[in-house]
Amino acid sequence: MKLLILNGPNLNLLGLREPAIYGTQDYAALVRFVEDVCRQENIECEIYQSNHEGALVDKIQSAYGVFDGIVINPAAYTHTSVAILDALKAVALPAVEVHLSDVSQREAFRQISYAGMACVKTYMGLGFEGYRQAVQYLKHLLQK
């Protein structure tokens, strides 16, 4: 089983970026966390981060026929990107949305998730742990 883990803009600045909201651990720590989870779950993974919407769209498109599922934290593009929504719908791979923070308790402009409309499940407000839940959810779904 092979999963693509996608992270959107500014997640590369974890640790530095609004630590009261996103925590003090950096992006390298998130990558290690997800790699450890996938190793424990016996899942192959590729982890990709970009600050560019088109690069994320390209990566989703290239997942078709290569990966079995997608875990995506589209970051700010969650709330703006119809292109990412359309790409997820186009490849039609099972996708799970993750947010480190609990976006449901934040600003009004964060209350819409376009990407989430193409996802089978969303985890938010769990920090890094949300990625573990997402990987495990997809594993169980794909094993059915």
Ligand code: DQA
């Ligand atoms: C985020 C929440 C988004 O609203 C925000 O733009 C981010 C990170 C999260 O992980 O909590 O960049 O996706």
